[in-house]
Amino acid sequence: MKKSISLTINGTKVDAEVDQNITLLSFIRDEMGLMGTKEGCGTGDCGACTVIIDGLAVKSCIYLAVEADGKEITTIEGLSIDGELHPIQQAFVEEGAVQCGFCIPGTILSAKALLDENEDPTEEEIKKGIAGNLCRCTGYVRIIKAIKKSAKVLQKAK
Ligand code: FES
Ligand code: FES
Known part of the structure; x- marks a missing residue:
């Protein structure tokens, strides 16, 4: 029905x-x-x-x-506006956090939900924020670095 x-x-x-x-x-x-x-x-x-x-x-x-x-x-x-990548997307690209890319949309959206709620998360809070997003390629180090970087960019833009 x-x-x-x-x-x-x-x-x-x-x-x-x-x-x-x-x-x-x-x-x-x-x-x-x-x-x-x-x-x-x-x-x-x-x-x-x-x-x-x-x-x-x-x-x-x-x-x-x-x-x-x-x-x-x-x-x-x-997330992108007028063809411009969102700062989180940009940071993922700059930090080389994207390999096969399959997990990335979901991981970026988890990161966005986290940063909307907490503009300056600790590494532990970032890990918790993306704990539900599995990545088979990157080992998470670059992903975490990219989220930290985008947090700084977003704070500066405020
Ligand atoms: S496809 Fe939804 S959690 Fe894996
Ligand atoms: S980049 Fe391949 S699964 Fe995350």
Whole structure:
């Protein structure tokens, strides 16, 4: 059975009819065509599908689209403005924190949710903030360095 939902994705209001059992991940990718949100495990373990919902980093593969009714969603496509990379994205590039790239959209969104809440996190807080995002390539050192760097850039820009 279908249900009407109304939500905001990357600043744009979206009204849709969705199957009650479709995940937010499927809705974002298959209905909205936003392919930056990745599907890894599909069971809430890898973090590749992370999006921000009302300010919190959430794994969209274990979140139903109907639960997103009335909520504000940010995907990786919503971070850059007028083609300019967001400072977190820029820092990931500059620090060489991107290897295969599969985990990166989810990790960056977890970092954004963290930095929106805590502008100057400690290394431990950064590790905790991205604890749900698995990366098979980087060993996390460069990722953590990039998040520290972007925290400084964002603080300066305030
Ligand atoms: S695809 Fe959602 S946590 Fe792995
Ligand atoms: S860069 Fe390859 S999984 Fe993280």
